[in-house]
Amino acid sequence: MTVPTHSNALNIAVTQDAMASFSKASDPRLAHVMSLLVKHLHAFVNESQLSKAEWLKGLEFLTAAAKITDDERNEFSLFSDIMGISSMVDVVSQPPGGTPSSVLGPFHNHDSHLQPNGSDLTHGQPGERVWLHGRVLDVHQNAIPNAQIDFWQNADNGLYPAQDAAQDPQNLRCKINCDANGGFSLLTIRPHPYTVPTDGPVGALLAASNRGIWRPAHFHIIVSAPGYVGLVTELFPAGSDYLDNDTVFGVRPGLIVDVKNCDNSEVAVQYGLTAPFKEVEFDFSLVKQA
Ligand SMILES: [Fe+2]
Structure with a gap:
């Protein structure tokens, strides 16, 4: 044509x-x-x-996005996400060689509290227990001392604390200082798929385009260490729905993790679990700053 x-x-x-x-x-x-x-x-x-009519429609879309945007809700950020722009910026800005980056998403909170390495974040809430642990390494697989992880995810009802007044604002989120070998460990729950907000112009665009509104289940993690390029990424449990059609295009092959059965009795005692319980192990790889 x-x-x-x-x-x-x-x-x-x-x-x-x-x-x-x-x-x-x-x-x-x-x-x-x-x-x-x-x-x-x-x-x-x-x-x-x-056409002029289409151009006007575009302006109306942006005006509606501005009207619904406030301190808690940014429709322009969502628009960037569903257009794949946020993911493209991740892809082009991440140096090659390390763990792939992924989208930050709208629910990161800079004020997550520092918790001891090995913390139990579950505090009696519903959800399948998952022991998440691993190491922070350089691209040559050497441990990076003094690394920090910043972790957050949604609860068993699929909601983040910002969406759910019943949750403690610090629920299922923390910062952890890794040990001298780059090791980190925490007990959390299995995250769940969730939908992006659909009550604004972006939701109307997705509906008009017959597009999905779901994101696959994921853990959010930011990894940082002095002298290394910070990493904003997500881990996606294998087998989650919507891995193949994440509406914000955040899934990368290297970020899909197995949720395995674990029968480590020491860890079971530490967290009061009955073995076998679920385990996700993942080593992050950071690139040295130029
Ligand atoms: Fe998320």
């Missing part, structure tokens, strides 16, 4: 003038990024032969 275009002198001039209009920006990176953005947006308008 031949794509209709109006690649005449007039629209080429409009694109060139709009790109050049950013050339005097005091920050050269701003000049470069905005010029490229104009170039590709103009190409999109040209290739799609966007």
